[in-house]
Amino acid sequence: MIVLLLFLRRIILDMEKLFSNLTITVHPKIYLKDPESSDLGLRIIEHSILLVDEIGFEAFTFKKLGQRIGSNESSIYRYFENKHKLLLYLTNWYWGWLEYKLVMETYSINSPKDKLKQALEVITRPVEMDASFSHIDEVKLGQIVVNEFSKSYLTKEVDDENKEGYFSIYKRLIHRVRDMILEACPEYKHPASLASTVVDGALHQHFLMDHFTSITDCKKSSPPTVFFKHLVLNTLNIDA
Amino acid sequence: MIVLLLFLRRIILDMEKLFSNLTITVHPKIYLKDPESSDLGLRIIEHSILLVDEIGFEAFTFKKLGQRIGSNESSIYRYFENKHKLLLYLTNWYWGWLEYKLVMETYSINSPKDKLKQALEVITRPVEMDASFSHIDEVKLGQIVVNEFSKSYLTKEVDDENKEGYFSIYKRLIHRVRDMILEACPEYKHPASLASTVVDGALHQHFLMDHFTSITDCKKSSPPTVFFKHLVLNTLNIDA
DNA sequence: GCAAAAATAATAGTAACACTATCAAGTAGC
DNA sequence: GCTACTTGATAGTGTTACTATTATTTTTGC
Structure with missing residues (x-):
């Protein structure tokens, strides 16, 4: 039994390794430009999570996010139409x-x-x-x-x-x-x-x-x- | 059994009559001035329900509500600090x-x-x-x-x-x-x-x-x- | 290694929102 | 008729949620 469990676990770990370069697919119409396609995009996602968690979605703005990542508000608008779409993402x-x-x-x-x-x-x-x-x-x-x-x-x-x-x-x-x-x-x-x-x-x-x-x-x-x-x-x- | 049910129903109807001039009590700190205390207050409640239902809470503003009830934005602010408090009410x-x-x-x-x-x-x-x-x-x-x-x-x-x-x-x-x-x-x-x-x-x-x-x-x-x-x-x- | 293209940044501007403050007008009670 | 209270009108402020334009930097294709 334990051997079997270990065996299954092994398969699962292999599988996870196999998919380790997997990316979660999000509906393309949610973004204007795929945030996974650039460094700035990745930083938008990374820091939007931190900032929304910190101050809440109501108080969250692209301007604040821009300041946080040392980037410009208008650049973020090239990835997402508005913060609602970012939340959907x-x-x-x-x-x-x-x-x-x-x-x-x-x-x-x-x-x-x-x-x-x-x-x-x-x-x-x-x-x-x-x-x-x-x-x-x-x-x-x-x-x-x-x-x-x-x-x-x-x-x-x-x-x-x-x-x-x-x-x-x-x-x-x-x-x-x-x-x-x-x-x-x-x-x-x-x-x-x-x-x-x-x-x-x-x-x-x-x-x-x-x-x-x-x-x-x-x-x-x-x-x-x-x-x-x-x-x-x-x-x-x-x-x- | 049916007699008993009718009897109980009678009591309930009496009870409802008894409480027919009952008002639902809302925590007083939610409002600045009790909307049940004036005609304007009642109209604020009545039409805020209709307007929020119609256009949704995001799009709802005191200005629009004021226009709807033929009253001034600033008058509504005398009843509620903001629309969040009104929603709480x-x-x-x-x-x-x-x-x-x-x-x-x-x-x-x-x-x-x-x-x-x-x-x-x-x-x-x-x-x-x-x-x-x-x-x-x-x-x-x-x-x-x-x-x-x-x-x-x-x-x-x-x-x-x-x-x-x-x-x-x-x-x-x-x-x-x-x-x-x-x-x-x-x-x-x-x-x-x-x-x-x-x-x-x-x-x-x-x-x-x-x-x-x-x-x-x-x-x-x-x-x-x-x-x-x-x-x-x-x-x-x-x-x- | 350079020119063209793409991405990003900077700046400015607009309309709406979320209020606050002030003052005027009406009205109700004494 | 005076006072207090309620409501209305107007104006003003800072922020939000964008859009547009132009400048600068970065990437890439050759």
């Missing part, structure tokens, strides 16, 4: 990255129930550092998603932007979780709602842990993963 | 109203499980008109809560404003649901997280029904209430 990147993690950490599991459990783990756990992408601080980006993601779709333009495909990575991730729910429990009637509730709810519980502790039971010693695993498995009548 | 009012509905529609139910079921009904159903408050369009206010509420707390000021008590009605509502969960199932370990997940999740599912239908199973014919009742009752091992 960052959150798209995050969901693409999480989808990659989800696939990597579940593809070798055959039992649908174990696969689902591992998926819940990936989706609800706190974000961990990933050395594969040197210009991105995944932990801070995770915080940005918790605090700002919903602002990217709670707009009057959401239907147009959805049609353009700006949210398709996010939706694809939820479809994956939905399909795993369905494989573990084919007769369940609300797999998509359950998947979206878990993904959105996990962000929400992480926020509550930081700011409204009286309306959550989650804490370091009993993280959201515990709550959501119990919730999903009981809902589907799967034994833990 | 509207959402506080909504949660206070929903709490009132929750209490009214559950207080006479003795069985903890039935009480919880009715609570889930109140919290997850679409908002319905309420003639008791003539200056408030509850349906549109409900839409505003779905689309804008999270923007009221996803800010850098959330901890300060929470300390001031700006979110206490919202938290109190969730505490009520948490307590009902606990009465129906005393051994359940995550009652607060479940309550907050249902309240937030209900708003989210309503949003998805309108904009991202592929990641929800909810629709007119199978509304969020069905999903959440099944979710909660199975999680708590209560038979429907």
Whole structure:
């Protein structure tokens, strides 16, 4: 058993190495010029994560970002139309990255129930550092998603932007979780709602842990993963 | 049995009559001058609901609201410091109203499980008109809560404003649901997280029904209430 | 190694936003 | 009729969210 596990782990590590020069693909209409294509672009992404995390999306401006990276406001406008598009870029990147993690950490599991459990783990756990992408601080980006993601779709333009495909990575991730729910429990009637509730709810519980502790039971010693695993498995009548 | 039900219904109707001149109390530090205290104040509330629903919170300004109600921008500033405070006022009012509905529609139910079921009904159903408050369009206010509420707390000021008590009605509502969960199932370990997940999740599912239908199973014919009742009752091992 | 092309920086400018301050006009209570 | 209070009107300030133009630097193709 242990030998098998080590063997699987080996495959996974190889796989990760194989994909180590992988880049997360973001819908090209979100940017004017691909930020991965130049040094300035990479610095825009790197420091926008740090600055948004620091001062919040409302107070964030291209002017401040320019000052931070010693570059000009107008140069940043050549990469992104406005800060809303930049936020879309960052959150798209995050969901693409999480989808990659989800696939990597579940593809070798055959039992649908174990696969689902591992998926819940990936989706609800706190974000961990990933050395594969040197210009991105995944932990801070995770915080940005918790605090700002919903602002990217709670707009009057959401239907147009959805049609353009700006949210398709996010939706694809939820479809994956939905399909795993369905494989573990084919007769369940609300797999998509359950998947979206878990993904959105996990962000929400992480926020509550930081700011409204009286309306959550989650804490370091009993993280959201515990709550959501119990919730999903009981809902589907799967034994833990 | 039917006689008893009619009797209870009679009591409830009496009770509603009794409270018909009730006003929902909002934390006084949220406003500079009580909008319920003058005609202009009432018109500010009435038309801010219509205007925010129409153009969204981002595009909403006091100048536009002033034009709409034939009043001056500066006069509105005498009631609210800024539009963020006005949003807090509207959402506080909504949660206070929903709490009132929750209490009214559950207080006479003795069985903890039935009480919880009715609570889930109140919290997850679409908002319905309420003639008791003539200056408030509850349906549109409900839409505003779905689309804008999270923007009221996803800010850098959330901890300060929470300390001031700006979110206490919202938290109190969730505490009520948490307590009902606990009465129906005393051994359940995550009652607060479940309550907050249902309240937030209900708003989210309503949003998805309108904009991202592929990641929800909810629709007119199978509304969020069905999903959440099944979710909660199975999680708590209560038979429907 | 140099010219052309591309990328970036610098500067200026505009309309809207988010206010603050001041003063005038109306109105309500005593 | 005086006072206090409310509302309206006007003006002004600093910031935001851009756009446009021109200058400078960097890259690249030959």
